[in-house]
Amino acid sequence: MSIEVHLVDGTYELFRHFFAVPSHVTEDGREVGAVRGTAGSVLRMLEEGATHVAVATDHVIESFRNDLYGPYKDGSGVDPALLSQFTLLEEVLEALGVTVTAMVEHEADDALAALAAVAAADDRVDKVWICTPDKDLAQCVGGKVAQLDRRKGVVVDAAGVEExxxxxxxxxxxxxxxxxxxxxxxxxxxxxxxxxxxxxxxxxxxxxxxxxxxxxxxxxxxxxxxxxxxxxxxxxxxxxxxxxxTLEVDAPVPGDVDALRWRGPAEGAEALCASIDADGLARRAAALAEARA
Structure with a gap:
């Protein structure tokens, strides 16, 4: 069995969708547009054939690097309407059945590096796609591992990094x-x-x-x-x-590629998706799970 692993930078995707898609405020006053856009994008990846997917997020923006260097990024200046969606994104993705690695001491980039190392070491894995254009992740490229800019459709391998x-x-x-x-x-x-x-x-x-x-x-x-x-x-x-x-490949992530296999939405997905006016996400996930059964 040949496996392709897709590792998604959830923080990058949340930022990208926050500035790319229209605002959407629920009846209870929550801004959820970026969550809806990001969740829809991850679900589309699954609909296009991805089987083993993990989304790395910054549950807390500050990390151990802030202790090493005071001016390191800390989330100050980030729009509160965007910050408020970080935890919600994790909840929605998990409800849709997607593996989420939420970082507290480390960063999402560390999780991606650690997951890439785990996946590349598995003999069953043929390809590891790190889905982000972030230049930090270029250090992980090589062998089975390549970067994929999903928005532009650009793949960067080791030769591409050097170029x-x-x-x-x-x-x-x-x-x-x-x-x-x-x-x-x-x-x-x-x-x-x-x-x-x-x-x-x-x-x-x-x-x-x-x-x-x-x-x-x-x-x-x-x-x-x-x-x-x-x-x-x-x-x-x-x-x-x-x-x-330098990314930390010992960040706390699942140590087994099987943990990344998508198996369908979790109980409660319909209610959670409905709460952000995105009933269609739950329906799509359920339909995909039925088609793969």
Whole structure:
């Protein structure tokens, strides 16, 4: 039996749908538009043939990374109408029978990385799709694992990672450590841009392997001496930023691919979906379960 595993970034999907679909407020005053859109999108994936699916969410936006670096993203500034839908999304997806890994100490990206590692290690699994365009997850690509941008229909494998970022998947945390990641709230090092970081890391792989003397770099990089000085002066920051960008494959997730198999909606799905004016979601899930029986 050949299995394909689909791992969905629920937080990304919730944000995307919040800004992409019309607002929908229930009679009791709850904004539920993004939940309805995200749940419908996951259900459509199942209707198109996916069998083993997990959705990773940030149950709490802050994580252990906030203890390592104060300015790390913490959810401040996120629209309350969006924040209010995080827990509801988990409840609706679970009611529809979808496996949800809700992170508290870790982040959704860590869960995706951990799930990808579990799935890739299973001999029955032929392909692992990490469904998000997030550049952090590029570090997990390789072998059975690829990224899939469902919205654009773009697949990125290991060669695609190198083509896009200029470095192989294993150097993505180092690359982010040098150039920063504004979405996660850390700046990288002054003067280190995407091209210069990629050129140096293609030669040396990791930040701590870069020679202190730029004369030993043997790569064409503009202002190499200045970049070397900056790295020497800010090495601690660079290593910290790399740590922030490194995903934790030991995040708490199911350790068995069988736990990700969709088996149909749970009891109470109809009532919960009706409460967000989305009766059709429960009907679709029930019809799909009957068709697969």
């Amino acid at each position: 896009k970022y200029g470095v192989p998947p294993e150097s993505i945390p180092d690359w982010l450590g040098l150039v920063g990641d504004s979405a996660d709230g850390f700046p990288g090092l002054p003067g280190w841009g995407a091209k210069s970081a990629a050129a140096v890391l293609r030669a040396f792989g990791h930040i701590d392997a870069i020679p202190a003397d730029p004369a030993a770099w043997h790569v064409k990089v503009r202002s190499a001496a200045a970049l070397a000085d900056t790295l020497a002066e800010n090495m601690a920051d660079a290593l910290l930023f790399r740590r922030l960008a």
